[in-house]
Amino acid sequence: MAVSSGRMPSRGGVRSCTNSRSKTGDPRTMSIHKFTIPELIFGRGSLDYAGVCAKQLGASKIFIVSDPGVEAAGWVDRLMDILRQEGLDFVYCNDVAQNPKDYQVKKGVELYRQSGADVVLALGGGSAMDAAKGIALVASNGGEIKDYEGANQVKDPLPPMVFIPSTMGSESNISQFAVVTDVERRIKMTIISRTLVPNISITDPNLLTTLSRELLLAPLFDALAHAVESYLSPLANPLTEVQSLKGLDLLWRHSRPALATLALDDLEQLTVAGLSSGIAFTNASVGLGHALAHALGGMYDVVHGISHALLLPSVMRYNMPECEAKMAVIGRIIIGERLESDAATAVAGIEALERFREEIGLPARLREVLPDNTMLPKMSHNAAKDICLLTNPRSATWKDILNIYYGAW
Amino acid sequence: MAVSSGRMPSRGGVRSCTNSRSKTGDPRTMSIHKFTIPELIFGRGSLDYAGVCAKQLGASKIFIVSDPGVEAAGWVDRLMDILRQEGLDFVYCNDVAQNPKDYQVKKGVELYRQSGADVVLALGGGSAMDAAKGIALVASNGGEIKDYEGANQVKDPLPPMVFIPSTMGSESNISQFAVVTDVERRIKMTIISRTLVPNISITDPNLLTTLSRELLLAPLFDALAHAVESYLSPLANPLTEVQSLKGLDLLWRHSRPALATLALDDLEQLTVAGLSSGIAFTNASVGLGHALAHALGGMYDVVHGISHALLLPSVMRYNMPECEAKMAVIGRIIIGERLESDAATAVAGIEALERFREEIGLPARLREVLPDNTMLPKMSHNAAKDICLLTNPRSATWKDILNIYYGAW
Numbered sequence: 001m002a003v004s005s006g007r008m009p010s011r012g013g014v015r016s017c018t019n020s021r022s023k024t025g026d027p028r029t030m031s032i033h034k035f036t037i038p039e040l041i042f043g044r045g046s047l048d049y050a051g052v053c054a055k056q057l058g059a060s061k062i063f064i065v066s067d068p069g070v071e072a073a074g075w076v077d078r079l080m081d082i083l084r085q086e087g088l089d090f091v092y093c094n095d096v097a098q099n100p101k102d103y104q105v106k107k108g109v110e111l112y113r114q115s116g117a118d119v120v121l122a123l124g125g126g127s128a129m130d131a132a133k134g135i136a137l138v139a140s141n142g143g144e145i146k147d148y149e150g151a152n153q154v155k156d157p158l159p160p161m162v163f164i165p166s167t168m169g170s171e172s173n174i175s176q177f178a179v180v181t182d183v184e185r186r187i188k189m190t191i192i193s194r195t196l197v198p199n200i201s202i203t204d205p206n207l208l209t210t211l212s213r214e215l216l217l218a219p220l221f222d223a224l225a226h227a228v229e230s231y232l233s234p235l236a237n238p239l240t241e242v243q244s245l246k247g248l249d250l251l252w253r254h255s256r257p258a259l260a261t262l263a264l265d266d267l268e269q270l271t272v273a274g275l276s277s278g279i280a281f282t283n284a285s286v287g288l289g290h291a292l293a294h295a296l297g298g299m300y301d302v303v304h305g306i307s308h309a310l311l312l313p314s315v316m317r318y319n320m321p322e323c324e325a326k327m328a329v330i331g332r333i334i335i336g337e338r339l340e341s342d343a344a345t346a347v348a349g350i351e352a353l354e355r356f357r358e359e360i361g362l363p364a365r366l367r368e369v370l371p372d373n374t375m376l377p378k379m380s381h382n383a384a385k386d387i388c389l390l391t392n393p394r395s396a397t398w399k400d401i402l403n404i405y406y407g408a409w
Numbered sequence: 410m411a412v413s414s415g416r417m418p419s420r421g422g423v424r425s426c427t428n429s430r431s432k433t434g435d436p437r438t439m440s441i442h443k444f445t446i447p448e449l450i451f452g453r454g455s456l457d458y459a460g461v462c463a464k465q466l467g468a469s470k471i472f473i474v475s476d477p478g479v480e481a482a483g484w485v486d487r488l489m490d491i492l493r494q495e496g497l498d499f500v501y502c503n504d505v506a507q508n509p510k511d512y513q514v515k516k517g518v519e520l521y522r523q524s525g526a527d528v529v530l531a532l533g534g535g536s537a538m539d540a541a542k543g544i545a546l547v548a549s550n551g552g553e554i555k556d557y558e559g560a561n562q563v564k565d566p567l568p569p570m571v572f573i574p575s576t577m578g579s580e581s582n583i584s585q586f587a588v589v590t591d592v593e594r595r596i597k598m599t600i601i602s603r604t605l606v607p608n609i610s611i612t613d614p615n616l617l618t619t620l621s622r623e624l625l626l627a628p629l630f631d632a633l634a635h636a637v638e639s640y641l642s643p644l645a646n647p648l649t650e651v652q653s654l655k656g657l658d659l660l661w662r663h664s665r666p667a668l669a670t671l672a673l674d675d676l677e678q679l680t681v682a683g684l685s686s687g688i689a690f691t692n693a694s695v696g697l698g699h700a701l702a703h704a705l706g707g708m709y710d711v712v713h714g715i716s717h718a719l720l721l722p723s724v725m726r727y728n729m730p731e732c733e734a735k736m737a738v739i740g741r742i743i744i745g746e747r748l749e750s751d752a753a754t755a756v757a758g759i760e761a762l763e764r765f766r767e768e769i770g771l772p773a774r775l776r777e778v779l780p781d782n783t784m785l786p787k788m789s790h791n792a793a794k795d796i797c798l799l800t801n802p803r804s805a806t807w808k809d810i811l812n813i814y815y816g817a818w
Binding site: 031032033034036037041043045046049237238239242243246250275276279 | 440441442443444445446448449450451452453454455458646647648651652654655659681684685688
């Protein structure tokens with residue numbers, strides 16, 4: 001291979017090129033991006049590979065984190081059978097609540113340290129997976145979970161992790177995020193670190209066949225929020241954008257049939273939609289919607305996906321002035337056509353999302369789920385400090401946020 | 410989280426679900442897929458992170474593989490400066506040819522073993538990167554490179570690898586593929602193993618600014634072949650398909666302006682196109698086009714991307730009966746509209762690709778690059794044994810392949 005000379009940047013640096021100019025209709029200059037995901041295994045029956053994957057990571061004894069619901073459906077027993085077939089020893093921790101709490105992480109760490117386990121395997125929804133991340137983090141790095149709040153506060157590597165979601169939506173099995181509630185402060189702490197990306201993610205759509213219709217509702221809106229917010233993020237890049245839009249498209253086409261019949265084909269497509277939006281948001285992050293949902297969940301323990309159902313359309317309206325063209329792309333996927341203008345297409349998409357929320361029976365107003373509105377100002381201050389706000393396309397003060405909460409009241 | 414009971418598959422297995430049926434217009438049943446990529450870092454100036462990335466992988470002494478062309482452009486010196494700034498020691502191997510040869514891998518392994526290096530860093534095109542993979546593979550697993558021909562023949566882990574492409578197109582920096590020529594047999598051996606996926610890939614579009622227009626031609630067709638063949642592969646899944654099509658779209662929109670002006674903005678979009686199609690093909694594999702190109706390159710040392718320019722349109726025509734709808738999706742991206750039928754759209758796309766080949770000055774007939782046609786039967790037999798044929802949408806005997814070669818003669 002020969003290379004022409006004469007155009008090499010000066011030795012001092014390779015950062016700029018004076019003849020750079022856009023000829024392409026893509027005028028923005030890209031900055032440096034990272035794109036990282038776990039090894040993904042997905043498809044019907046992939047749960048069977050749990051033991052093989054754990055062994056591949058050097059496991060001799062596995063620390064299983066799951067929850068009583070997944071256990072009652074029989075999946076924990078099934079997992080244990082699979083691990084036994086591979087000759088693997090394990091301990092089991094199921095003390096995990098919806099919106100996992102700091103004290104649960106602490107108890108899990110004690111159990112982990114006593115166990116002598118060398119691989120963490122989470123089997124469950126976002127709560128079980130985030131609890132497992134918290135346990136793996138504190139067990140390996142010491143201190144308390146709140147020491148790691150924010151971005152890039154983790155120094156030492158975590159034990160190898162195999163994550164198996166029992167539903168879709170959280171995508172904690174892909175992401176560099178963990179969200180744990182600080183019970184004393186009544187906030188959800190967001191911890192972002194690439195050490196939190198599991199080594200291997202196994203997504204078996206069969207696991208969704210034991211969910212009720214009702215249990216699918218919140219995950220669907222969590223996934224919608226991931227697809228939408230990652231697409232609008234200032235950190236979005238071409239590799240994340242296609243996955244955001246693929247996720248949105250699959251979610252929109254398969255949610256109604258999945259809720260109507262719980263057929264495996266549709267559930268499977270929803271798991272792929274989740275993977276797609278998960279690949280997008282772990283690399284492009286999320287925005288204001290997650291800041292608002294975290295503040296709401298921290299204060300009132302509202303299910304995360306329900307918070308998004310309540311707030312996502314309002315957040316999209318707030319963000320629209322800063323990203324009308326991208327919002328129109330979202331709108332076109334949702335309504336299936338482009339209207340006379342970007343603004344009209346974008347608004348029609350938001351309205352269709354609101355109709356979908358009503359149609360599937362989710363609450364539309366905060367007053368339907370909260371005891372009163374006295375904590376809205378406090379929640380607004382909390383949301384204004386949430387790290388996800390840094391990657392929202394439009395800046396927002398606590399007063400802007402309070403207006404959104406009141407608007408959704 | 411609660412889970413409804415009564416729909417749990419029998420303990421004996423989770424493979425099938427009797428109530429499975431398609432309600433979605435996506436009738437196919439997905440099988441189990443793997444989706445794995447290295448950590449990707451990309452954008453202008455990302456080369457500066459080479460040392461930090463190597464250290465992150467535990468490097469104390471780095472084995473650099475590059476080639477005289479990249480060296481002449483000044484990039485090897487620049488890299489060495491960056492490594493020195495991080496206090497890293499290194500050795501340098503630049504004995505790499507276009508279509509790297511088995512004896513070059515052997516010499517590289519000797520140098521690696523003498524060096525005491527602990528991380529392999531490739532800086533170059535597909536040849537330098539595939540040579541580096543071959544060296545890392547034989548150095549860690551012993552024997553000769555030909556012992557690993559085929560899929561999944563590698564047992565032991567390789568040394569950590571940081572790969573930095575100096576052009577786009579091969580995407581060896583992402584893929585689980587390495588292709589090395591067996592000089593005695595005059596064939597290109599394809600080695601497929603997830604151990605060949607580098608740990609970290611750094612794509613800095615600045616490196617493309619020292620390429621001449623002529624040196625961009627072959628990589629463009631290699632990338633086009635990756636986008637097209639990964640999309641048509643039976644192993645394609647929704648996560649790979651979006652990246653195949655994004656890659657194709659970016660390639661098609663930015664190739665002409667990039668060739669016309671070599672402006673950094675367009676070169677940058679081509680690197681993203683390469684990453685996109687690389688993410689796709691490392692997970693979905695490629696097909697007949699690569700089998701034909703390998704046989705041609707092994708016999709006559711033809712540049713890999715030029716082989717694709719010669720053969721890809723013919724391969725697309727051959728495959729069309731098995732994948733007309735997908736070929737129409739490709740055609741629509743290329744010609745920018747859908748014609749009256751899938752077949753018409755697909756054919757128009759292939760014809761546009763042929764016109765593009767002519768327009769940029771690439772050969773259209775095998776007779777323009779080969780001394781004579783006496784080896785076509787032997788090449789057809791070699792191509793019929795190529796592992797890439799297993800993931801082609803339409804089966805092909807050696808006689809089918811000979812017909813394609815004659816058709817392109």
